[in-house]
Amino acid sequence: MATQILLKNIDVPGLTDIHVYKGLGGYSALEKALKNFTPDQVTEEVKKSGLRGRGGAGFPTGMKWGFIDKQSEKPRYLVCNYDESEPGTFKDRYIGELNPHQLIEGMIIGSYALGAKSAYIYIRGELFYVIKIIEKAIQEAYKNGLLGNNILGSDYSLDLYCHPGAGAYICGEETALLESLEGKRGNPRIKPPFPAIVGLYDCPTVVNNVETIAALPWIITNGSAAYSAIGIGNSKGTKLISACGHINKPGIYEIELGLPVEEFIYSDEYCGGIINGNKLKAVVAGGSSVPILPAELILKTAAGEPRLMSYESLAEGGFKTGTMMGSGGFIVMDHTTCIVKNLLTFARFYRHESCGQCSPCREGTSWMEKILMRIEGGQGTMKDIDLLVNIAKHVEGNTICPLGDAAAWPVASAILHFREEFEEHVKLQKCPF
Ligand SMILES: Cc1cc2nc3c(=O)[nH]c(=O)nc-3n(C[C@H](O)[C@H](O)[C@H](O)COP(=O)(O)O)c2cc1C
Ligand code: SF4
Incomplete structure (x- = not known):
């Protein structure tokens, strides 16, 4: 059984109650951080752990915290990105729903490290039942002296707010999120400046994913060395994967980074194989924004090495034969899947969610x-396939935020790996599935 850092106690009844959480050792990491570490030592510990952001880009968390402008007289903020709207990604909702105090404890530890006096959990508005759970947990934390003035008798004080979004995927992009949190339309900002310098209300700000923040208590309790001992290469620790599609056991799994993809798909501990013993056709490994890979390239790299669930191994081969870890939304497709139709679903999503600025x-x-x-409906031409490639090429890298890339990569990769299927739609003048 793999090490469990995020889901360890998830089945304990009543875990959302602060007394149950504390009974399992909850908030002892916060106590340790406040008593034994200076804020900079907490940052150092997170740097040494090798923790990387779990929101999609995989940026080293401690390094990001190190960019915060501590000379600035302005207030600093920690903002938790709980927008989670990427198709195929449904891991963060689990943490807030079942173990909200682990997130709150992580928020207090992170805020202490950054010297923030106010922190925000920006949460997707549709998760109204999770919002209620988190708000109740925040109130419990205040009542127990874990939020507010002089936390646990220390000279550190923090206020934590839960702020619901209004249901736009683009508000998961960190600068759009900050705009939305400020009460404005959620349009991404041009970077630089990055939020660590000019963030919320123009003040130094760190935006981190739910899963990133929820890992902090374990790192403080067990030490950076224990965390970095798990995983492989520059992919340390554990990762939540939300697995869906044509598998026997869809769900949310906590894996140790470095697990072979083949084991993840076929072993009973995880996805349990493809439904009805069907043939694996393709996988989108990191949420809808990453390149799709055909079965042979998701199981093995182009060099014939077993593909691993790690940032490096999934990216091996670049965009020609590799993909990305992304947010950990693992979408499995069997041989009955029409790649064109699947791509159309993604494309419709991105068209709908584009903020329209660029x-x-x-x-x-x-x-x-x-x-x-047109192609899926049987009216496409061979020229349309090249036109799609051309458009994707002109969108990629030419926009304010990465939503443009996220829309272009699935198109470019699907045609790269499954061109024949597009051509078949054109030749037959209908969908062959
Ligand atoms: C269109 C778009 C949507 C995003 N949605 C999310 C999201 O729902 N949750 C998230 O944590 N990061 C999301 N991100 C990434 C954030 O911009 C940011 O990199 C992340 O919150 C940083 O946290 P981390 O360092 O802990 O990964 C999104 C990015 C883009 C471009
Ligand atoms: S890339 Fe798309 S979503 Fe991002 S700022 Fe430009 S128009 Fe808006």
């Missing part, structure tokens, strides 16, 4: 959806 994304997502509708 022309390549606003127009490109709309054109890609229209052309895919």
Whole structure:
């Protein structure tokens, strides 16, 4: 059984209650941090652990905290990104729903490290039942002297707020999130400046994913060396994977980074194999924004090595033969799947969610959806396939935020790996599935 850092106590009845959480050792990491570590020592510990952001980009967490402008006289903020709207990704909701105090404890530890006096959990509005659970847990933490003035008798004070979003995927992009938190339309900002310098209300800010923050109590309790001993290469610790699609056991799994992809898909401990013993066709390994890989390339790299669930191994081969860890949304497709139809679903999502600020994304997502509708509907031409590739190329890298790339990569990779299937749609003038 793999080490469990995030889901260890998830089945304990009543875990959302602070007394149950404390009974299992909860909030002892916070006590340890406040008593034994200076804020900079907490940051150092997180740096040494090798923890990388779990929101998608995999940026080293301690390094990001190190960018915060501590010379600034302005207030500093820690903001938890609980927007989780990426198709195929449904891991963060589990933490808030079943173990909210682990997230709150992580928020207090992170805020202490950054010297923040106010912190925010920006949560996807549709998760209204999770919002209620988190708000109740925040009130319990105040009543128990874990939030507010002089936490646990120390000279550190913090206020924590839970702020619901209004249901836009783009508000998961960190600068759009900050705009939304400030009460404005959630349009991404041009970077630089990055939030560590100019963030919430123009003040130094760190935005971190739920899973990133929820790992902090374990790191403080067990030490950075214990955390970095788990995993492989520069992929340390454990990772939540939300697995869905044509598998026998869809669900949320905590894996040790470095697990072979084949074991993840076929072993009974995880996905339990493909439904009805069907043939694996393709996998989107990191949420809808990452390149799709055909079965042979998700199980083995182009060099014939077993593909591992790690940042490096999944990216091995670049965008020609590799993909990305992304947010950990693992979508499995069997041989009955129409890749064009699947891509059309993704394209429709990105067209709908584009904020419209930049022309390549606003127009490109709309054109890609229209052309895919043509091909899937049997009215496509061979030229349409090349046109799609051309549009994806012009969207990628030419936009304010990575939503443009996220819309372009699935299109470019699906045509790269499954061109024949697109051509078959054109030749037959209908969907062959
Ligand atoms: C369109 C878009 C949507 C995103 N949605 C999320 C999200 O729902 N949750 C999240 O943590 N990060 C999301 N991100 C990534 C954030 O911008 C940011 O990198 C992340 O919150 C940083 O946290 P981390 O360092 O802990 O990963 C999104 C990025 C983009 C471009
Ligand atoms: S890439 Fe798309 S979502 Fe991002 S800022 Fe531009 S238009 Fe908006």
